Amino acid sequence: xxxxRGRRLPRAPVEIGIDRLSHEGxxxxxxxxxxxxxxxxxxGETVSAEIRRRRRRQEEGQALEVVGSVSADRVEPPCAHFxxxxxxxxxxxxPAAQVRHKADALAxxxxxxxxxxxxxxxxxxxxxxxxxxxxxxxxxxxxxxxxDRVLVGFRERFSxxxxxxxxxxxxxxxxxxxxxxxxxxxxxxxxxxxxAQIEVAAGDEDVGLVFRNLRPLAPxxxxxxxxxxxxxxxxxxxxxxxxxxxxxxxxxxMRLHYRLPDFDLDFAFAPTDFTxxxxxxxxxxxxxxxxxxxxxxxxxxxxxxxGLGNFTLPLAGRAAEVIGLEGAESLVERGRENAIANGIxxxxxxxxxxxxLEPTAESLGGPVDRVLxxxxxxxxxxxxxxxxxxxxxxxxxxxxxxSTLARDxxxxxxxxxxxxxxxxxxxxxxxxxxxxAMALFTR
Numbered sequence: 103x104x105x106x107r108g109r110r111l112p113r114a115p116v117e118i119g120i121d122r123l124s125h126e127g128x129x130x131x132x133x134x135x136x137x138x139x140x141x142x143x144x145x146g147e148t149v150s151a152e153i154r155r156r157r158r159r160q161e162e163g164q165a166l167e168v169v170g171s172v173s174a175d176r177v178e179p180p181c182a183h184f185x186x187x188x189x190x191x192x193x194x195x196x197p198a199a200q201v202r203h204k205a206d207a208l209a210x211x212x213x214x215x216x217x218x219x220x221x222x223x224x225x226x227x228x229x230x231x232x233x234x235x236x237x238x239x240x241x242x243x244x245x246x247x248x249x250d251r252v253l254v255g256f257r258e259r260f261s262x263x264x265x266x267x268x269x270x271x272x273x274x275x276x277x278x279x280x281x282x283x284x285x286x287x288x289x290x291x292x293x294x295x296x297x298a299q300i301e302v303a304a305g306d307e308d309v310g311l312v313f314r315n316l317r318p319l320a321p322x323x324x325x326x327x328x329x330x331x332x333x334x335x336x337x338x339x340x341x342x343x344x345x346x347x348x349x350x351x352x353x354x355x356m357r358l359h360y361r362l363p364d365f366d367l368d369f370a371f372a373p374t375d376f377t378x379x380x381x382x383x384x385x386x387x388x389x390x391x392x393x394x395x396x397x398x399x400x401x402x403x404x405x406x407x408x409g410l411g412n413f414t415l416p417l418a419g420r421a422a423e424v425i426g427l428e429g430a431e432s433l434v435e436r437g438r439e440n441a442i443a444n445g446i447x448x449x450x451x452x453x454x455x456x457x458x459l460e461p462t463a464e465s466l467g468g469p470v471d472r473v474l475x476x477x478x479x480x481x482x483x484x485x486x487x488x489x490x491x492x493x494x495x496x497x498x499x500x501x502x503x504x505s506t507l508a509r510d511x512x513x514x515x516x517x518x519x520x521x522x523x524x525x526x527x528x529x530x531x532x533x534x535x536x537x538x539a540m541a542l543f544t545r
């Protein structure tokens with residue numbers, strides 16, 4: 103009758119044996135001739151699972167309990183909301199085992215997608231597994247049917263609804279325990295149903311919260327938000343439109359800050375600017391990238407997808423010149439601002455569409471002998487031919503998408519004559535299936 107209906111899912115839980123983990127950390131088994139991807143299950147276990155989604159050849163579900171032998175890698179999840187909140191997917195797995203899994207997944211992707219293997223592996227970069235998350239976008243939902251409640255947090259697993267949680271184990275501790283207080287704050291506003299989200303942006307000293315308000319705040323709303331920020335030592339902002347409309351509430355601060363102490367650098371950023379989620383990993387990551395790139399006093403370095411200068415400015419202390427190219431004008435301005443504030447004169451920032459740009463030695467003011475790539479999750483495929491023509495001696499590729507790193511590694515090795523000297527993972531998002539990686543290519 104009209105639309106096509108999916109098959110009705112079984113009402114009772116089913117038992118599934120788990121053979122391996124997917125790259126994103128779901129247990130994989132077989133059920134009724136389909137491949138089953140089961141959240142919360144580990145290899146070697148048989149679990150009772152609830153099937154939530156079913157397609158022709160695969161299904162997805164949630165483990166309810168282990169009914170056979172328990173994996174040696176299984177631990178008690180540190181957060182009471184694990185399994186309901188979709189913010190984390192691997193809290194049931196020992197953190198060291200999570201790192202091993204991510205390293206194995208990177209090796210498999212490089213081999214099968216790129217047809218490459220590094221000469222040697224870098225040691226994984228690891229850090230705190232709790233309170234590490236400095237950036238987050240928290241959902242906000244007004245629920246009048248539940249006594250005019252407001253929920254603040256991440257989305258539920260298998261659902262678009264905001265999870266009903268009262269704390270977050272991985273969020274920066276200055277915010278992670280404030281979810282009930284934030285919910286009460288929103289509930290008391292005149293427009294509780296028109297606050298779409300709260301963006302968290304934490305620096306070393308201050309934490310900013312950006313309230314996305316879909317309707318103007320009343321004077322009493324502003325007073326309540328200002329009082330909340332003062333009481334909890336937070337910098338609050340409103341955002342009634344796009345990012346250009348972000349404005350402070352009860353203060354005049356428009357910049358947060360983080361430091362890279364090993365380089366004696368201080369970075370200013372706006373609360374909606376892109377910065378790395380995990381400060382401890384970022385410091386290790388920058389150190390490793392600078393060491394691997396091995397810039398010399400006469401080197402000219404090209405930093406592609408440079409952002410606000412997270413790698414550009416540290417590299418400027420080692421090289422004759424660093425050229426940072428970035429697609430977002432706002433981040434280019436921030437890079438220039440940070441170069442001036444840190445007294446750096448040999449780094450220049452230019453806005454460019456890196457999916458269409460073809461940098462040449464002529465356009466860059468001369469040849470470059472080092473390239474740093476830090477692309478988005480879609481990778482750097484469009485710019486690789488230009489890099490191949492520039493023929494830098496060393497390329498450091500910082501990846502937030504190991505599958506596209508593997509694809510691009512294959513291109514650099516098989517099409518452009520580079521050798522994959524080393525690679526390794528960075529555990530930027532502990533307790534999740536998300537992995538980041540770094541690789542060095544030489545010629």
